[in-house]
Amino acid sequence: MIPNALPLSLQDNPRLDQWVAFPAPGRVSVRTGKVELGQGVLTALLQIAAEELDVAPERIDLTSGDTASTPNEGFTAGSLSIQVGGAALRLVTAELRALMLEQAARQLQCDVSRLAVADGAILKEGVPSGLDYWRLAPALDLSQAATGAAPVKAPGQLRLVGQDLPRTDLPAKLGGAPFIQDLAPPDLLHARVLHRPRRGARLEAVDEAGAARLGAVTFHRSGDVVAVIGEDEAEVQAAFTRLRDRARWSGGVELKETDAEAVTLLDRPTAPPRVVERGAPSGAPVVRRLEATYSKPYIAHGSIAPSCGLAKFEEGRLTVWTHAQGVFALRGSIARALGLDPALVHVIHHQGAGCYGHNGADDAAFDAAFVALARPGRTVRVLWTREDELGVAPFGAAMVVKLAAGLDASGRPVDWNIDVFSPSHGGRPGMNGAVNLLTPLSLATPPDDPAPMDLPDAAGGGASRNAFLLYDLPHQKMVHHFITDAPVRTSSMRGLGAFANVFALESFLDEAAEAAGLDPVAYRLSLMSDPRARAVIEEAARMCHWDMSPPDGIARGFAFSRYKNSAAYLALAVELSVEEEVRVSRVWCAVDGGLIVNPDGARNQIEGGVIQALSWTLKEQVRFSEGAVSSSTWETYPILRFSEVPRIETQLIGDPAHPPLGIGEVSQGPTAAAVANGVAAALGARLRHLPLTRERIMAALLEA
Amino acid sequence: MDEIALRVNGEDRTARADAGAPLIHVLRNLLDLKATRYGCGQEQCGACMVLLDGKPTFSCTFPAAEAVGREVETAEALVSHPLREAFLELQAGQCGYCLSGILMSAKGLLDRTADPAREEIVAALDPHLCRCGAHERIIGAVALAAARLRGAAA
Numbered sequence: 001m002i003p004n005a006l007p008l009s010l011q012d013n014p015r016l017d018q019w020v021a022f023p024a025p026g027r028v029s030v031r032t033g034k035v036e037l038g039q040g041v042l043t044a045l046l047q048i049a050a051e052e053l054d055v056a057p058e059r060i061d062l063t064s065g066d067t068a069s070t071p072n073e074g075f076t077a078g079s080l081s082i083q084v085g086g087a088a089l090r091l092v093t094a095e096l097r098a099l100m101l102e103q104a105a106r107q108l109q110c111d112v113s114r115l116a117v118a119d120g121a122i123l124k125e126g127v128p129s130g131l132d133y134w135r136l137a138p139a140l141d142l143s144q145a146a147t148g149a150a151p152v153k154a155p156g157q158l159r160l161v162g163q164d165l166p167r168t169d170l171p172a173k174l175g176g177a178p179f180i181q182d183l184a185p186p187d188l189l190h191a192r193v194l195h196r197p198r199r200g201a202r203l204e205a206v207d208e209a210g211a212a213r214l215g216a217v218t219f220h221r222s223g224d225v226v227a228v229i230g231e232d233e234a235e236v237q238a239a240f241t242r243l244r245d246r247a248r249w250s251g252g253v254e255l256k257e258t259d260a261e262a263v264t265l266l267d268r269p270t271a272p273p274r275v276v277e278r279g280a281p282s283g284a285p286v287v288r289r290l291e292a293t294y295s296k297p298y299i300a301h302g303s304i305a306p307s308c309g310l311a312k313f314e315e316g317r318l319t320v321w322t323h324a325q326g327v328f329a330l331r332g333s334i335a336r337a338l339g340l341d342p343a344l345v346h347v348i349h350h351q352g353a354g355c356y357g358h359n360g361a362d363d364a365a366f367d368a369a370f371v372a373l374a375r376p377g378r379t380v381r382v383l384w385t386r387e388d389e390l391g392v393a394p395f396g397a398a399m400v401v402k403l404a405a406g407l408d409a410s411g412r413p414v415d416w417n418i419d420v421f422s423p424s425h426g427g428r429p430g431m432n433g434a435v436n437l438l439t440p441l442s443l444a445t446p447p448d449d450p451a452p453m454d455l456p457d458a459a460g461g462g463a464s465r466n467a468f469l470l471y472d473l474p475h476q477k478m479v480h481h482f483i484t485d486a487p488v489r490t491s492s493m494r495g496l497g498a499f500a501n502v503f504a505l506e507s508f509l510d511e512a513a514e515a516a517g518l519d520p521v522a523y524r525l526s527l528m529s530d531p532r533a534r535a536v537i538e539e540a541a542r543m544c545h546w547d548m549s550p551p552d553g554i555a556r557g558f559a560f561s562r563y564k565n566s567a568a569y570l571a572l573a574v575e576l577s578v579e580e581e582v583r584v585s586r587v588w589c590a591v592d593g594g595l596i597v598n599p600d601g602a603r604n605q606i607e608g609g610v611i612q613a614l615s616w617t618l619k620e621q622v623r624f625s626e627g628a629v630s631s632s633t634w635e636t637y638p639i640l641r642f643s644e645v646p647r648i649e650t651q652l653i654g655d656p657a658h659p660p661l662g663i664g665e666v667s668q669g670p671t672a673a674a675v676a677n678g679v680a681a682a683l684g685a686r687l688r689h690l691p692l693t694r695e696r697i698m699a700a701l702l703e704a
Numbered sequence: 705m706d707e708i709a710l711r712v713n714g715e716d717r718t719a720r721a722d723a724g725a726p727l728i729h730v731l732r733n734l735l736d737l738k739a740t741r742y743g744c745g746q747e748q749c750g751a752c753m754v755l756l757d758g759k760p761t762f763s764c765t766f767p768a769a770e771a772v773g774r775e776v777e778t779a780e781a782l783v784s785h786p787l788r789e790a791f792l793e794l795q796a797g798q799c800g801y802c803l804s805g806i807l808m809s810a811k812g813l814l815d816r817t818a819d820p821a822r823e824e825i826v827a828a829l830d831p832h833l834c835r836c837g838a839h840e841r842i843i844g845a846v847a848l849a850a851a852r853l854r855g856a857a858a
Contacts, residue, residue: 039798170800173801174792174804175739175788178800179741233729233733234721304743304835352801354835356835386748608837609837612836635746642826645837
C-alpha cells in the first residue's frame with residue numbers, strides 16, 4: 001500500500017504507540033480519537049482492534065477523546081468513525097500482530113508461517129510457545145510509524161467483526177451514572193450561565209440581589225456574561241431562573257417571524273456564486289424543461305439532555321470534561337478565548353446524550369471553563385437549560401434548493417442544474433480559523449472571529465454535500481450561493497446539506513419520471529450503472545413489493561442516495577397515508593455499507609436515522625417571535641413520538657470483501673424524499689417545502 | 705432547609721432540602737441516585753420519570769416534600785428486573801439518556817397490566833421523547849419483558 005493511501009487518521013497519527021500499548025500482562029490499551037455519541041462506535045472499534053490483534057475484547061481498555069493521551073482524529077463526524085478511524089485502527093492492529101509474529105519467529109527461530117496468535121499468546125504449530133504479546137512487546141519499537149502494509153484479515157477469517165457484539169456502554173446507561181451530567185467529584189460547584197437572547201444584544205440590567213434571595217449563590221460577570229454559582233443545584237437553578245427572567249437586554253439582531261421560512265434566504269446577501277460543472281449537455285434535443293424549488297427550515301439538534309460541561313482550574317492548568325465531538329479543536333478554541341496556553345489546557349471526552357452534530361456541547365464546556373477560572377481549585381459544573389438547548393445551540397442550516405433539467409424525447413436528462421442557497425454548515429470550534437464559541441462573543445473582549453464560511457468540498461462539503469447525483473447524467477451543474485448573514489448561528493447537523501439536497505434531488509427525480517411517464521424505480525434504474533447502487537435499489541423495491549399496487553388508501557414513495565457519494569449506499573421505500581397529516585406506517589431500507597463491523601449496531605443507526613429524519617420531515621421547524629427564538633421547549637418544538645413511529649425493515653446487502661463505508665447519516669435524505677414522493681402519490685400534488693405539515697397539505701389540496 | 709424523609713426503592717432515606725426543591729434534585733444530588741435523568745424541567749420529555757406509589761411521575765417538577773410517606777421507585781431498583789434484561793437483550797437504545805424514565809413508565813405499566821397490547825405499551829411510553837429513534841426496539845423490549853414476567857408467574 002502506498003503511504004498516501006493511508007486513512008487520514010493514520011497519516012495524522014502515524015506512530016503505532018499513539019494507538020496501542022501493552023501496559024500490563026494480559027492488558028491491551030487501545031486509544032481512539034473518535035468518541036461515543038450514542039452511536040455505539042466504541043463497541044465497533046473494540047471489535048476491530050480485538051479482531052486484528054487476535055485478543056479477547058475483554059482484554060482491551062479503550063481510551064477515547066483525550067487531548068493528553070489519544071490520537072487527534074479531528075471531529076467524530078461525517079460518518080467517518082469506522083470508514084476512516086476504524087480503517088486506521090484496523091491497519092495499526094494488523095501491523096502490530098504481524099510485528100509480534102515476526103519477533104516471535106526470530107526468538108523461536110522458526111518461520112512465521114508456523115505461528116499463530118490465540119488471545120495474545122503465540123502458538124507454534126498450534127501449541128503454546130511460551131511467548132505472548134506482553135513478553136514480546138519490550139523487544140519491539142512501537143514508536144515506529146505504521147506502514148499500513150500488513151494485510152488485514154480476509155472476510156473468511158473474521159471472528160468478531162461482523163458479529164452483533166452487545167454495546168459495551170449500554171449496561172451502565174440502564175440504571176447507572178455514565179453521563180457527563182452525572183459526574184460529581186467532591187469539590188463540585190454548580191453553575192448556570194446567562195446567554196443573550198439574540199446576536200449582538202447587550203445586557204442592560206440584571207437583578208443579582210433579587211436572585212441571591214433565592215439561595216446561597218455568588219455571581220461572576222464579564223462583559224454581558226453572568227454566571228450564577230453555588231453549592232446546591234436547586235438553589236442555583238432557582239436563582240438563575242429569576243435572574244434570566246428579569247434580565248433586560250437591548251439592541252442586537254431582532255429575528256423576524258418570516259426569517260424562520262427558508263425561502264427568505266433568497267432575499268439575503270450571498271458570496272459570489274460558486275459554479276462546479278461535471279460533464280457537458282448530451283446534445284440531444286430537449287423536449288421538456290422542468291423546474292422546481294425546494295426548501296428545509298432551520299432545525300434544532302434537540303438532544304434529550306441539556307448540554308453540560310465541567311472544568312477545574314488549578315495551578316495555572318485547566319482541565320475540561322466535555323461531550324463535544326472534537327476535544328483537540330475545543331482545546332484550541334477555549335485556550336484562545338480565555339488567553340491560555342493550549343499546552344496548559346487538557347480536554348477529556350465524557351459521554352453525553354445523543355449527539356447529531358455540532359450542538360451546545362462545546363459551548364457548555366467553555367461556559368464551565370469561564371466559571372472555573374473565577375473559582376480556582378473547584379470543579380465547576382455548568383448545565384444548560386432546555387431553552388438554551390433548543391434556543392441558543394447552533395441550528396442545522398435552512399436551505400433552498402432550486403432544480404432545473406431538460407429532458408430528451410425518452411425522458412432522459414440532457415442537462416441538470418442545481419442551485420443551493422444556504423448559510424454555513426461548518427461553524428465548529430477552530431473551523432475557518434475562528435474560535436466559534438457562543439459565550440466568548442459576549443465577553444468584555446470577544447475574539448476576533450472571521451466571517452463564517454462553509455465546509456470545503458474536499459471535506460465533504462456543507463451545503464454542497466450530495467448536490468451532485470450518482471446517476472449517469474451527461475451534465476450536472478451546481479451553483480452554490482453561500483448566505484453570508486444568516487439570522488441565527490448555524491453549523492453541522494447530521495447529514496449537513498445532504499438532507500435538503502437528497503430531499504430535493506430525489507423528489508425532482510420522481511417529477512422527471514412522472515414527466516417521462518415512467519415508473520420511479522424503473523426510471524432510477526435506467527439512469528444508474530453503478531452495480532452497488534442498482535443492487536440496493538432493486539432490493540428495496542423487492543422488499544416493499546414495488547411491482548404490486550399498495551392497498552387502498554396507502555401510497556408508496558421511493559428514494560436512493562449514496563451519502564456524500566462516497567459512504568454507504570441506501571435505497572428506501574415508505575408506505576404512508578395522508579388525511580390531515582402524513583402517517584408513515586412502514587419503511588424498508590436496503591443498504592450496502594461494505595463490510596459491516598456490527599450489523600445490529602448498523603441497523604440501529606440506519607433505523608434511528610429514519611425515525612429522526614421522519615421527525616424533521618413531518619414536524620420540525622425552528623420558529624421566531626418577539627425578536628427571538630420561540631421554539632425553545634418541546635411543546636413549541638415537537639418531535640416524533642412513540643405513537644407516530646413506523647415499523648422499519650432493513651437489509652444489509654454489502655459484500656464483506658469491500659471495506660466498511662460510513663452508515664451513520666445515510667438514511668436522512670432518502671427518508672425525506674421517499675416521504676415526499678409518497679405524499680405526492682397520495683395527494684396528486686407535490687409538497688416541496690419541509691416540514692410537510694397539515695397546513696401545507698391543506699394548501700396543496702386546495703391548489704390541486 | 706427541611707429534613708425530608710423518603711422511602712426510595714424500599715429503603716428509608718433522609719435529605720436536607722428546601723421544601724419546594726424538586727424530587728429529582730433530592731434523588732440525584734442528595735441521595736446520589738443518578739439514574740434519574742434531567743431533560744427539560746417542564747414535564748415534556750419524560751427523562752426524569754419515577755414511580756410514586758406505582759404511578760409514573762415527573763420528578764423534575766414534583767416537590768420532594770410531597771413525596772414524604774410515599775413509595776418512590778427509580779431505575780436503580782431495576783438492576784435485575786426482566787425489563788432491564790430485555791432492553792439489553794434487544795439493545796433497545798442508542799444514547800440511552802431517555803431509557804431510565806422509559807423503564808419506569810414501563811414498570812408502572814407491567815405492574816398493572818400483565819399482558820399489555822402494543823397500543824397500551826405505546827400509550828404508556830408516549831409521554832417520553834427519544835431523539836435517537838430507538839422507539840421500535842424499546843416497544844419490543846417492553847413486550848419481551850412482559851412475556852418473561854408472565855412466563856415466570858405461570
